[in-house]
Structure formats: structure tokens, C-alpha cells
Amino acid sequence: MIQHPFHHRLREATKALHHRLDHHPILSPLVRPGLTLGDYGDALAALHGPQWSMEGWVAQASVMLNVPILYAARLDHLGSDLSDLGRKPWPWEGRQVEISLPALVAMLYVLEGSRRGSVVIGELIRMRLPNAPHRFFSGQIEENSMDPIWRLADRFSSDMQAIAIEAAQQAFLSFLEHIEKLHCR
Amino acid sequence: MVTTGVDSRHPLNNPDAGTHLLPDDPREIGAALRAGERCYEVLPYLEARYGKRGEAYTRSDGGFLVTLVQSGQAHVDHQVFWLAGVLANRGMPRWLMEMHLDLLYEELSRAIPDNESRYRKLVQAANRLRRDRWQVLSDEKFQELSGRIERVASAELRNCGYLVVSAVCDEACGVRNAVASLMDWLADPGRFSAEWCAVASGGIADARTLIRSDYSGATS
Numbered sequence: 001m002i003q004h005p006f007h008h009r010l011r012e013a014t015k016a017l018h019h020r021l022d023h024h025p026i027l028s029p030l031v032r033p034g035l036t037l038g039d040y041g042d043a044l045a046a047l048h049g050p051q052w053s054m055e056g057w058v059a060q061a062s063v064m065l066n067v068p069i070l071y072a073a074r075l076d077h078l079g080s081d082l083s084d085l086g087r088k089p090w091p092w093e094g095r096q097v098e099i100s101l102p103a104l105v106a107m108l109y110v111l112e113g114s115r116r117g118s119v120v121i122g123e124l125i126r127m128r129l130p131n132a133p134h135r136f137f138s139g140q141i142e143e144n145s146m147d148p149i150w151r152l153a154d155r156f157s158s159d160m161q162a163i164a165i166e167a168a169q170q171a172f173l174s175f176l177e178h179i180e181k182l183h184c185r
Numbered sequence: 186m187v188t189t190g191v192d193s194r195h196p197l198n199n200p201d202a203g204t205h206l207l208p209d210d211p212r213e214i215g216a217a218l219r220a221g222e223r224c225y226e227v228l229p230y231l232e233a234r235y236g237k238r239g240e241a242y243t244r245s246d247g248g249f250l251v252t253l254v255q256s257g258q259a260h261v262d263h264q265v266f267w268l269a270g271v272l273a274n275r276g277m278p279r280w281l282m283e284m285h286l287d288l289l290y291e292e293l294s295r296a297i298p299d300n301e302s303r304y305r306k307l308v309q310a311a312n313r314l315r316r317d318r319w320q321v322l323s324d325e326k327f328q329e330l331s332g333r334i335e336r337v338a339s340a341e342l343r344n345c346g347y348l349v350v351s352a353v354c355d356e357a358c359g360v361r362n363a364v365a366s367l368m369d370w371l372a373d374p375g376r377f378s379a380e381w382c383a384v385a386s387g388g389i390a391d392a393r394t395l396i397r398s399d400y401s402g403a404t405s
Contacts, residue, residue, distance in 0.1 A: 088267070
């Protein structure tokens with residue numbers, strides 16, 4: 001499959017932040033043997049704030065920019081899984097980026113990337129915690145699901161690409177700051 | 186503030202609601218109790234469907250919502266959206282949360298007027314829920330369709346028209362089970378007349394049509 005050149009740029013620009021997030025002590029247990037219900041609940045409670053913030057931002061930005069909504073929300077599943085575990089979301093006070101078309105492409109990239117990652121993680125969770133609710137970590141990877149996002153980016157100037165890259169990095173950084181703050185409590 | 190379960194005699198304590206904070210000021214406790222009672226008065230549906238267990242949850246949810254005002258608005262909004270989504274998936278559309286927050290604000294501000302600005306965070310969160318609803322259906326159309334359903338609802342089902350239309354708005358906002366979880370009970374032919382079930386189901390269809398036309402109008 002040929003990767004859109006801007007997809008490659010965004011991926012490279014967020015690779016290190018993505019790695020930090022995946023290896024953070026709150027999220028890394030999700031893919032390790034010995035995952036407990038407590039670990040799983042902690043990860044879901046930590047994920048809820050950023051997911052809520054990004055999905056809300058994308059919905060608002062899509063309306064403001066008159067762009068069809070290119071993302072199927074998953075927050076509902078996350079909220080229900082948390083509730084079934086008797087848990088509440090951890091406090092979220094993260095920042096949001098200014099609404100623009102490049103920033104929208106960045107957020108869609110982050111959310112869709114997260115969805116794809118969730119499918120793989122979900123298989124491990126179902127194996128290790130078969131009775132736990134796992135609506136959020138479910139679904140299927142659709143190979144072309146990012147194509148409409150890249151069509152939006154087709155005509156981006158280099159300045160617009162730079163805005164998108166900064167917005168994607170900001171999304172990862174906000175999430176990292178959020179879980180760092182919680183982890184240190 | 187106190188944690189649930191620490192004192193089982195706390196008037197807002199509900200052992201089934203998990204661990205969370207509750208207010209310990211008797212004036213705030215009284216306000217939370219009155220707001221919950223007013224929700225039940227406005228919507229007989231709540232008692233008919235959820236009974237005493239539902240009342241206990243309404244009390245503990247009210248207590249939890251009161252404790253949120255100690256935090257920033259972003260935190261209040263986040264927690265309110267989460268709880269509203271969870272309840273909407275269990276047959277309590279988010280319009281009910283809007284109302285509960287408005288009533289909590291009224292009761293709390295009356296009980297402790299000096300804290301009014303802090304309690305206003307609850308109304309701000311309700312407004313944010315309303316804006317979400319208005320994004321998929323204008324308030325004018327929401328009121329008009331809810332009122333049309335109300336005109337044929339029996340006294341027993343007072344104000345259910347708002348729940349029906351709100352559930353469809355919630356569904357359009359991504360709360361997947363909002364309609365099914367409400368209609369499982371509200372349009373059950375074993376419980377209600379065929380006429381009412383047809384009106385309620387027709388209300389869902391009409392609201393979905395209106396939302397499609399409103400939403401495509403807003404984005405095209």
C-alpha cells in the first residue's frame with residue numbers, strides 16, 4: 001500500500017512522543033502479561049479525558065470548517081467500559097489547539113491512529129481479561145480509513161503542513177502531561 | 186467533603202454507586218436532595234421505571250455533582266459529560282442531566298447564596314450539553330416535536346416527549362444506545378397502550394428525520 005507523503009511526515013514527527021506514550025507506566029501494562037483489572041481501569045480512566053477533548057474538538061471543528069465528520073466517535077464505548085468497571089474518568093484539564101483545517105487533519109490522524117492501535121491492544125486484553133468490558137478496544141482495521149483525511153491534506157502548503165505537525169505533537173504532549181500529572185499523584 | 190461508603194448514614198450515600206466524594210455541608214446535602222426530588226416530580230417516568238434504586242442513584246449522583254464545583258470548569262464539564270453519557274445509555278437521556286444541573290444550581294444558590302458563582306459551573310456544564318443538542322437539532326424544533334408528543338401522552342407519562350426527542354439527539358451526538366435503552370421500556374406494548382407506543386415510536390422517527398434535515402442544512 002502506498003503511504004501518502006504527508007502521512008509519513010506526520011508519523012515521523014510524532015514518533016518519539018508516540019513511543020513515550022506507549023511506554024508510559026499507565027498505558028504499557030495494556031500490552032504486557034499480568035494485566036490486572038486495576039491496571040486496565042487506570043488506563044481507561046486516564047484515556048477518557050484526552051479522548052473526550054479530541055472527539056469534541058473534531059466535531060466542533062468539522063462543523064465550523066464545513067467538513068463532513070470523518071471520524072466515528074468511540075468515547076461512548078470508553079465511558080461505558082469505565083462505568084461497568086465502577087470507575088470514573090481521571091481529571092482532565094488539557095489544552096486544546098486553535099481550530100484550523102491543518103489542525104483538524106492532525107487530530108483526525110491521531111484519533112484514527114489510536115483506533116487502529118486499539119484493535120491490536122484489544123486482542124491482548126480479551127485474551128488476558130476475558131470477562132472485562134472492552135467495547136473501546138474493539139473494532140476492525142479498515143485499510144483505507146485514512147484516505148479521506150489525506151485528501152483534505154492534498155493541497156496543504158508547507159506552512160499548513162507545519163501547523164498540522166505542531167497540532168499533532170501538541171495532542172501527544174497534552175496527553176503525556178495529563179498522565180504524568182496523574183502518575184505522580 | 187466525605188467519601189461514599191465512609192458513613193452509611195450520610196443522606197446521599199448509595200453503596201451501589203461505587204466510591205466517590207459527597208458534600209458534608211448540611212445545606213448542600215439538603216439542596217441535592219431537593220433537586221433530586223424535583224427531577225422525580227417533573228418526570229414520573231423515573232419512579233415508574235427505576236423505583237427506589239433509581240432514587241438512591243439520583244441522590245448519590247446529585248452529591249457527586251455538587252462536589253465537582255470545587256474544581257475548574259473543564260473538569261466539571263468533563264465529568265458531567267461522562268456521567269450524562271453513561272445515564273443516557275441506560276434510559277435517561279441527557280436532557281434529564283441538563284434539568285438536574287439547573288435544579289441543583291437553583292437549590293444550592295438558594296441554600297448558600299454566597300457560593301452562587303461557584304455553583305454556576307453546573308449551569309455552564311448544562312449549557313454545554315444544550316449546545317451539543319442544539320448542534321444536531323434547533324431548540325425550536327426540539328420544543329415543537331416534544332410538545333407534539335406531550336399532547337397525546339397520558340398524565341402518567343408527563344414530559345416523556347422531551348425524553349424521546351432528547352434520546353434521538355443523544356444518538357446523533359454519539360451516545361449509541363440512547364434510543365434503544367429508552368424505548369425498551371417506554372414503548373413496551375406489554376406496559377403501555379398501542380396508541381402511546383405508536384406515538385412514541387413515531388416521535389423517534391420524526392426526530393431522526395428532523396435531525397437529518399437540520400444537520401445536513403447546517404453542514405451543506
